[in-house]
Amino acid sequence: MKTTKKYWKGLAQLNNDPIVENLAQNEFVEQLPVDEFLGDQENLSSTSSSRRDFLKFLGFSTAAATLAACETPIVKSIPYLVKPDEIIPGVANYYASTIYDGRDYASVLVKTREGRPIKIENNATYSNSRVQASVLSLYDSARLKHPLKDSKETNWRTVDLEIKEKLEAVNDGKIALLTSTIISPSTENLIKDFSKKYNNVEHVMLDSTPYDGVLNANMDSFGIRLAPTYSFDKANVIVSFGADFLANWMENEYATDYVKGRNPKSGRMSKHYQIETNLSLSGANADNRMQIKPSEQGFLISSLYDGIQGKTFDKRLSSIVKVLQSNLSKSIVISNSNDKNVQLIINAINQKLGNYNSTISINKPTNLKQGNANKLDNLLSDMKAGNIGAIITYNVNPSYSLAKATEFNEALKNVKLKISTSLYNDETASLMDYVCPDHHNLESWGDANPKYGKYSLMQPTISPLFNTRQFQESLLVWTSRSDYFSYLKEFWINKGVNWNKSLHDGFFDLKENKLKLKRFVDQSQSIKSKKSNTIELEIYETIALGDGCQSNNPWLQELPDPITRACWDNYLTISATTAKELGLSNWNVSNGALNGSLVDITADNLVIRDVPVMISPGQALSTVGMAVGYGRTKAGKAGNNVGFNAFPFLNTKSVTITKVEGKYEFASIQLHHTMMGRDIVKETTLAEYIKDPSSGNHRETYATYKGKLPSDQVSLYEEHDLETGHFWNLSIDLSSCIGCGECVISCQAENNVPVVGKEEVRKSRDMHWMRIDRYFSSDMTKELSKKEKLSAIDMFSEMEDPSEKPEVVFQPVMCQHCNHAPCETVCPVAATTHSNEGLNQMTYNRCVGTRYCANNCPYKVRRFNWFQYSDNDKFDFNMNDDYGKMVLNPDVVVRSRGVIEKCSMCIQKIQELKLNAKKSGQPIKDADAQTACASSCSTNAIVFGDSNNKDSEVWRLRNDERAYDLLDHLNVKPSVFYQTKIRNKA
């Protein structure tokens, strides 16, 4: 209902007073002066602020606002909510653990900072460069971050459900478990349980480089399919037919014993014969080396057997035979042959010489190699025949590392259920239905039984970085159980092991019942010599990459090969003569970098195109060598397409080589291979040494008013006091150093040394703080040139090319910490100065980068940051990767662009040592003083310590007759010194 009600605001309105009307008319009592303002011109124009001013104001206020918006970036640092009581920020924790990636085994101490593993130290055993570098592989961002199904991300629940039911569904055929050699007792047990649940499991073990020859031979000779342990320290004579036991053959622990057995001080020094094709690390360290074609090996071995039986034998072996017969039961004869018959002869020889139970103990065998080629072949044929319902791979990459990889991949198609537990989505994993990524060793629990009676435990040092799960855990889950940790603990406690102590120590011994061996019977058939004039191939593994399972580790990729000194590559090694015959060559381009010609390698149905040729002295005539472990296609950004894959040629004996057009660019950090007759590596023979311990260590003397004095006693200066306090010295024993390069990686890990990549290395800009120089002997010597009356020019030009049968020396060179340092005096800003503890110190943030110090360094050990190597996409390695950066040592600054850096003798370790000593109030113990290189050195060639401490090892070495300063005529008084190399040759 419509209201007509009217409300009045006052009496005036009620009785319609006109004023109300007026008011209503003009609401605003007086007009707003709008028109006056806008209308009146001169008023407007008179206002000083023009449109430009307005824009200025606008601009200013915008700028002001922008500036106000700027603020310093926030760095989030999250404190512990509840601090774990074992972690003190800034103090490292060490955990005993084990590294075993299916190939390399080591019992290690893992150094962690704020819960991050950053360094691997040796514990009970010695390791190698790959073990040292494995800490970086932990932080590899190419690792799988979650389980995959048909190469698509998924979660564990679905994976487990599906896998379990599919496994149960498998009835028309076997479940194959294809693993690396398993040395973990608990895992073996697990696999047993697994087989119990699914009763048709076949477990096949596989070594990337097969040792079936040795294993099968031992099966025949002794009834156990295991390799013996060798005690190279007990042997007086070592005869190795191609076995590179110092680098990659079998175990990586031999080097330690080998060097123990070669101690000139005690006068007991083993005599090492190497009869081989490629120049291996062992060959480089051998006292006598013989170059043979692989096809000759069998014959020579059986001829050697004839020899020691007193029959007629090949004359090349005469000296060896003599020495062996005069050192009965004190020798070791080994061969890298994968042929059972050859190994049977080897066994026979060792038996004949009575080496078993003295230098070779078959009753204490090693478990590290158990791969079985026959089983693998059966598996393959079963797969082809479709008799395999499911396959699970662990720690192996058969699609890459098998000689028959293509065959395997074909056969894989017939398998219904394909599961990989690889850390990476690698060549094999990418073909699988399911990938259940395993933990890295440093994230896992585990145990290991590398050899008879020796055990070690593996414990996680960081919680899993990614959504991965340990293989053992997976097995448990698939057998509807869980918790591998308690399984493991239980397993050992039941065996009466003191769990906590063993876990703390990382290793323990266990009494085991004796192995039942059948008594030895000689089953060897002698082998006739056969002439072959084809070019023969010898496959080898490099120190850096081994079988290539860590291909994506930039540290390893940039670790120069000890022999060829090239990195980021594999290549065809060939002798200069053979190369000339085939019209192949190496040459240096204008900036010194090395180039090589290309060839195609073909063998019956195999071919590799455009393989670079590396001329390497010591290679037997008309033979070639190729390294496996390269040519990965699914390793990750660092490892992909580096070099070529040589695995298909694993069992190939002879190849044909055809030169093709084009050149290849190598990244070799040493472009000059001889010492040019200079007194750089001083060496002598054992006989000489016993006569006169200072033989070969001739020191220049200088005429002074006190008479003739050696350089280190001559000085123009009033010396600074180095006697009080510490005087840190480093001794490097050149006859103990085998050149394995472990120290280089150790140093790189400890000191945050950047990786610079192939191109920069090629430009001679490698950044390693320590390098291991390798020199070949040359056929031309000063004496010879005198005899031949050669001009100096001819002499030097001939000296430049190494001998075809070279003697090899290795010399680790890092900053020599000269006490009269040429680098220090020339720095305009005093960025490098001397400490009163004998260290040459580098102040990075004072350095302006004139590089004068680097020029004036006689050892050329100073490294310049040519570019920004961290956080730079042009150098896309671990320092440009959020995960990779986690490996950085927080105690060492990451150097910026434009500064010089160099070895600091691990000053951070020294400081820590001194602080701890101060806190505990105890004097520093000699054993505690360690640099990264010294602590990692497997052969104890590098000894670090305080020379002012008169009972320190390094003081003793300083005063040894063998000690000498590198380039001592310069009289720069280094704190680093070397011990002459001693060869045990006539």
Next chain:
Amino acid sequence: MSKKTLYAIFDDEEVLLESVKELRSQDFEITEVYSPFPIHGLDHALGLKETRMAITAFIYGCIGLTFGGLLIYYTMISGIGKSWPMNIGGKPNFYFYQNIPSFVPIMFECTVLFAAHLMSITYLFRNKLYPGATTKSPDPRTTDDKFLMEIKVEGSDFEIKKILTSTGASEINEKNIDHE
């Protein structure tokens, strides 16, 4: 009495020199001579004092040498009250003399630096030469090819003019200065 300034202009420096000698011999005061280039013997003729620029240079040099020496001594040589001396390449830095060979170059440079610069500054200062100063020369041609002699006279200038013309002044201008 009227004061005025005579400007006698000559075309040749030798003529000027003769005239100067003539006037001086008759005890006339020559206020100033402006010339486009230095005239040898003029300063003696005018009876100017020897300049002491060289002496100042020597003094400044000594200051520079001392400065260099002290700076190095303070920064490089160990001892109480010094800065932070460091062991650089094992060079002895216990006493100045031990390390002096490396210090010679810089001490020398300091000497030269101080001597040259301070002397030049003194030179400009004494001549009142500075950027923006305006020329005091009464005739712009004196920087080209004319030689000008400035004489202040009180009373009669007849004598002087006579001598000037007789000694070969090409033109004579005069400027009256009224009584102050």
Next chain:
Amino acid sequence: MHKESEIRDPLILGNKTYHDITRDIARPVEGKANKYWWILFGLSAMLFLWGVACIAYTIGTGIGVWGSNKTVNWAWDITNFVWWIGIGHAGTLISAVLLLFRQKWRMGINRSAEAMTIFAVVQAALFPLIHMGRPWLAYWVFPIPNQYGSLWVNFNSPLLWDVFAISTYFSVSVVFWYIGLIPDFAMIRDRMSSTISPMKKRLYTILSFGWSGRAKHWQRFEEVSLVLAGLATPLVFSVHSIVSMDFATSVIPGWHTTIFPPYFVLGALFSGFAMVETLLIIMRKVVNMEAYITIKHIEYMNVIILFTGSLVGTAYITELFMAWYSGVEFEQYAFLNRATGPYWWAYLSMMSCNVMIPQLYWIRKIRTSFIATFILSIFVNIGMWFERFVIIVTSLHRDFLPSAWTMFSPTFVDAGIFLGTIGFFFTLFLLYSRTFPVVAQAELKTILKSSGSEFKTRSHE
């Protein structure tokens, strides 16, 4: 007023009066530039800009864009540095040493020679700066009191000696130059009319510091010039001696040589005079100074080049002899490697350009020909650049440990920066030749009567 032998050839050609000299010297400043000038200026400006780009790239990315490596840490950068410093020596020598020796003929050329010195030193000073890994911290090489209190420079370092030597040499040369310039600026000032070109007038008024040419000022002027000359002379010799000590005090075979200081100084004068000739022969055409820069001047300089060139040659031989005589295998190899190693071609071009070619100056015809002199001076410049390259690179690339031996090859940036400095140098010089009195006219007028051709002829009558 001193007399000069009549047999001496005149140093000022044509019957010039004082006014003629004034006019001739002022002409380039007052007049318009001819087309040679514009062509040359365009070219050098372009080179200069290219150089700037390359330097910017280096500083932005890192020294890695050069060809240097862990063994050869210095290459073109320091080669160019030493080369330019060497060139920057003739100027001061001409104006200082020749002044002390009362060599009249210096007056025609000393102004330009000094200008060249200063511009060359500017180029040289660039390299120590940009060759640093962190050039933005370059000021750290000066002993500046700082908040760290005890953070000082290292007075043992030859590089620091360089810093002092070069900055002293540069600033003293500038002062010496400017003291001499003041009267000439005054001359130009007084010719400028404030109505036609007020800007120029004001500019030259400021530049001339209000010079009026009083007797007392001239007296002081002469004394100051003399003392500055006296100071500059040891300076000239010290600078390159100190530069040479960068090498001489090091341990590298081929660097560690006591002969370096005198040898470098001679080399410097050698190359310096060559560059003076190159420039003056161009300049006398571009700004028509034929009357004041005569063949006589050129001949005198050629004689000096012949002399210093032969001395440099002697130094080379001495080096070789010392290497052999020392019996130090490293030393011996270093020099053997220079002559016969991978860089033999550099050594050969050094030897031929510096030692053999200058011997042609024994022939009067060549000594007194502008064309021949120009060509030969270019050869000498090239040869001296190679000398520095040989000393620096071939000594470094094979030093003590063969394991570190490698080679060096330049990148386009190396080349770009070098060309850039050449461009910069000529740009500066060309600008100078249009704005400055290129001949010290005040001084020149003092010798007009003794060495001017007109007066000569008159005195013959």
